[in-house]
Amino acid sequence: MTVQTAAAPKSGVVGNVVQTTYREALHDAIREALLKDQRVFLMGEDVGRYGGCYAVSRGLLDEFGPDRIRDTPLSESAFVGAGIGAALGGMRPIVEIMTVNFSLLALDQIVNNAATIRHMSGGQFNVPVVIRIASGAGRQLAAQHSHSLENWYAHVPGLKVVAPATVEDARYMLWTALEDPDPVIIFEHVMLYNVTGILSADGGPVDIGKAVIRRPGRDVTLIAYGGTLGKTLDAAETLEADGIAAEVIDLRSLRPLDTGTILRSVSRTRRAVIVDEGWRTGSLAAEISAIIMEDAFWDLDAPVSRVCTAEVPIPYPRHLEQAALPQPAAIVAAARATLGR
Amino acid sequence: MTTAAPDTHAQKPHLTREHLLHLLRQMIRVRRFEERCVELYQQEKIRGFLHVYIGEEAVAVGVLETLEAADTVVATYREHGHAIIRGVPMDAVMAEMYGKAEGCCLGRGGSMHLFDAGTRFYGGNAIVAGGLPLAVGLALADRMAGRHQVTACFFGDGAVAEGEFHESLNLAELWRLPVLFICENNLYAMGTSLERSQSQTDIHLKAQSYNLPAEVVDGMDVVAVEAAARRAGAFIRSGQGPYFLECRTYRFRAHSMFDPQLYREKAEVETWRKHDPIDRLTSWLRETGTLHDVDLLAIESDATMEVDKSVAFAEAGHWEPLEQLTRHVYTERALP
Ligand SMILES: Cc1ncc(C[n+]2csc(CCOP(=O)(O)OP(=O)(O)O)c2C)c(N)n1
Ligand SMILES: [Mg+2]
Numbered sequence: 228m229t230v231q232t233a234a235a236p237k238s239g240v241v242g243n244v245v246q247t248t249y250r251e252a253l254h255d256a257i258r259e260a261l262l263k264d265q266r267v268f269l270m271g272e273d274v275g276r277y278g279g280c281y282a283v284s285r286g287l288l289d290e291f292g293p294d295r296i297r298d299t300p301l302s303e304s305a306f307v308g309a310g311i312g313a314a315l316g317g318m319r320p321i322v323e324i325m326t327v328n329f330s331l332l333a334l335d336q337i338v339n340n341a342a343t344i345r346h347m348s349g350g351q352f353n354v355p356v357v358i359r360i361a362s363g364a365g366r367q368l369a370a371q372h373s374h375s376l377e378n379w380y381a382h383v384p385g386l387k388v389v390a391p392a393t394v395e396d397a398r399y400m401l402w403t404a405l406e407d408p409d410p411v412i413i414f415e416h417v418m419l420y421n422v423t424g425i426l427s428a429d430g431g432p433v434d435i436g437k438a439v440i441r442r443p444g445r446d447v448t449l450i451a452y453g454g455t456l457g458k459t460l461d462a463a464e465t466l467e468a469d470g471i472a473a474e475v476i477d478l479r480s481l482r483p484l485d486t487g488t489i490l491r492s493v494s495r496t497r498r499a500v501i502v503d504e505g506w507r508t509g510s511l512a513a514e515i516s517a518i519i520m521e522d523a524f525w526d527l528d529a530p531v532s533r534v535c536t537a538e539v540p541i542p543y544p545r546h547l548e549q550a551a552l553p554q555p556a557a558i559v560a561a562a563r564a565t566l567g568r
Numbered sequence: 569m570t571t572a573a574p575d576t577h578a579q580k581p582h583l584t585r586e587h588l589l590h591l592l593r594q595m596i597r598v599r600r601f602e603e604r605c606v607e608l609y610q611q612e613k614i615r616g617f618l619h620v621y622i623g624e625e626a627v628a629v630g631v632l633e634t635l636e637a638a639d640t641v642v643a644t645y646r647e648h649g650h651a652i653i654r655g656v657p658m659d660a661v662m663a664e665m666y667g668k669a670e671g672c673c674l675g676r677g678g679s680m681h682l683f684d685a686g687t688r689f690y691g692g693n694a695i696v697a698g699g700l701p702l703a704v705g706l707a708l709a710d711r712m713a714g715r716h717q718v719t720a721c722f723f724g725d726g727a728v729a730e731g732e733f734h735e736s737l738n739l740a741e742l743w744r745l746p747v748l749f750i751c752e753n754n755l756y757a758m759g760t761s762l763e764r765s766q767s768q769t770d771i772h773l774k775a776q777s778y779n780l781p782a783e784v785v786d787g788m789d790v791v792a793v794e795a796a797a798r799r800a801g802a803f804i805r806s807g808q809g810p811y812f813l814e815c816r817t818y819r820f821r822a823h824s825m826f827d828p829q830l831y832r833e834k835a836e837v838e839t840w841r842k843h844d845p846i847d848r849l850t851s852w853l854r855e856t857g858t859l860h861d862v863d864l865l866a867i868e869s870d871a872t873m874e875v876d877k878s879v880a881f882a883e884a885g886h887w888e889p890l891e892q893l894t895r896h897v898y899t900e901r902a903l904p
Pocket of ligand 2: 726755
């Protein structure tokens with residue numbers, strides 16, 4: 228994976244594959260959904276005139292108009308709640324929240340309404356809303372714009388939580404999420420928007436509930452998602468140079484977790500390192516570690532290891548921010564330690 | 569509630585030559601500081617988000633001029649000017665912008681999170697409207713401790729759409745708390761113009777509906793802002809509760825360094841530039857014979873020197889050691 232700091236290149240067709248950016252893939256996914264289904268609309272702060280705070284929706288207002296590309300006031304609770312209401316009313320809203328820290332202003336609507344209405348109503352009502360949220364650190368945006376709170380949402384029954392880590396998933400997860408009768412939250416790591424990748428031009432809907440092995444290996448299983456997948460694949464490269472074959476799992480879905488893929492891999496490699504940009508305490512990594520302990524304990528040759536974000540609000544200066552986050556060197560060290568090397 | 573006799577002296581801006589030149593100097597200090605910040609951003613010395621206040625300086629300068637040392641300030645992520653005018657040393661602000669350990673927050677906060685205990689400057693809040701409840705609470709503490717101080721809370725027009733705005737105004741008025749709410753209405757929240765975000769665009773009416781006395785102020789006129797802030801301050805200090813100022817102003821530059829400004833016409837920006845608060849005060853002072861070229865030269869060169877010095881200070885600063893990464897998450901207590 229290449230992280231580009233320069234302006235994002237435009238997508239262009241090369242044979243029957245397309246070279247594109249994560250941002251462009253999301254844009255195309257939204258556009259396709261708007262074309263396919265009249266019930267779909269995009270709503271959020273600055274999605275229209277401004278073009279989206281990460282430029283994902285640029286151009287869509289001109290094409291679809293202000294009814295379907297809705298700029299909202301700064302009212303997270305109201306417009307997320309309105310998305311939930313519109314979903315109840317038969318629409319298929321895509322609600323964008325600029326940054327996960329701002330989603331906290333809408334947490335009430337998501338947790339108390341979106342996640343519960345099917346259950347509270349005895350199955351009479353369902354909430355087919357899709358909420359896209361940018362998350363993660365790496366841009367020196369400090370302690371109110373940089374957190375990884377995916378796990379807060381993944382904690383809640385009634386929600387589904389996915390984290391596209393590749394251009395392919397950025398392009399094709401959305402439609403599957405929109406077809407889901409229940410609320411789906413899509414987390415987009417802010418460092419991925421400029422990442423380029425190859426996309427099959429004729430790709431179709433993907434299963435969003437399944438984890439994928441991004442790199443096979445037999446010595447240790449590295450489990451990652453979203454923004455940490457690239458760093459984990461880099462670590463696997465380094466390990467290979469040392470003769471260690473690491474298997475890399477991309478979780479893709481954080482709720483439900485694809486425990487089958489995790490357990491089968493760990494049973495083969497007998498070792499696991501979980502990489503998670505959330506804080507270590509109460510992390511998704513902790514949950515996965517517990518699952519492995521419960522269901523693959525006797526297959527393990529080493530304690531399960533975690534590489535997480537340091538227990539500190541994300542600091543502004545680059546050296547401290549980078550030191551707080553999971554890095555390839557720490558992943559390599561953790562993997563080696565499981566092998567006693 | 570007792571109503572003290574309004575202090576007429578405190579309500580009048582002191583329109584002496586000295587004072588007017590002081591207001592001009594304050595606005596120019598902020599302007600030159602931020603222009604340098606933009607350059608430093610392009611040189612990648614400053615990173616993250618950078619939101620400049622260029623065009624809006626009269627608001628912070630006019631209001632903060634009226635505060636006392638024991639008063640309290642709460643601001644947003646567009647707060648470099650507020651911090652500098654409040655008296656946070658420019659050196660410490662610039663070092664913070666760099667992320668250096670000599671910064672006013674050890675570099676931990678950066679541009680959007682300036683704090684300074686010495687001047688009772690409580691941030692630097694980058695959650696839109698997040699500062700309003702804090703201001704209510706700071707004022708509550710003053711009230712409960714029997715201190716007759718003002719908490720000045722700055723926020724943008726965008727904040728008006730958040731629930732926290734409404735909840736805070738209601739609470740402040742309900743409990744008659746000494747909060748000065750200052751809405752910096754620059755007509756845009758990022759790319760969303762006021763008329764696209766508010767069904768009622770007269771923001772002061774919202775405050776009035778919660779029973780707060782509210783005024784509309786020309787936010788491009790520093791003297792008008794100061795006069796309004798003095799009226800508000802006298803009211804608040806007399807124990808009658810909060811006060812609301814809607815300062816109409818305009819942001820000349822992009823929202824942040826990432827904004828291509830697709831949402832507004834260049835002509836609109838140019839029109840507003842004609843009301844530049846610095847130019848406006850300068851030409852008025854010239855017309856009245858109050859300001860001479862030598863005065864302006866002196867103000868400009870002092871500002872440049874101060875900014876240069878702050879850059880040198882920040883450059884010479886150092887990075888906090890990595891071993892300290894997890895410090896300042898909890899209060900550090902000496903072992904018994
Ligand atoms: C709760 C929340 N939602 C969204 C944002 C993203 N955001 C940052 S500044 C801004 C615009 C705020 O506009 P306004 O309050 O008018 O202040 P201005 O920038 O004009 O000074 C937005 C949408 C945020 N920081 N916090
Ligand atoms: Mg504004």
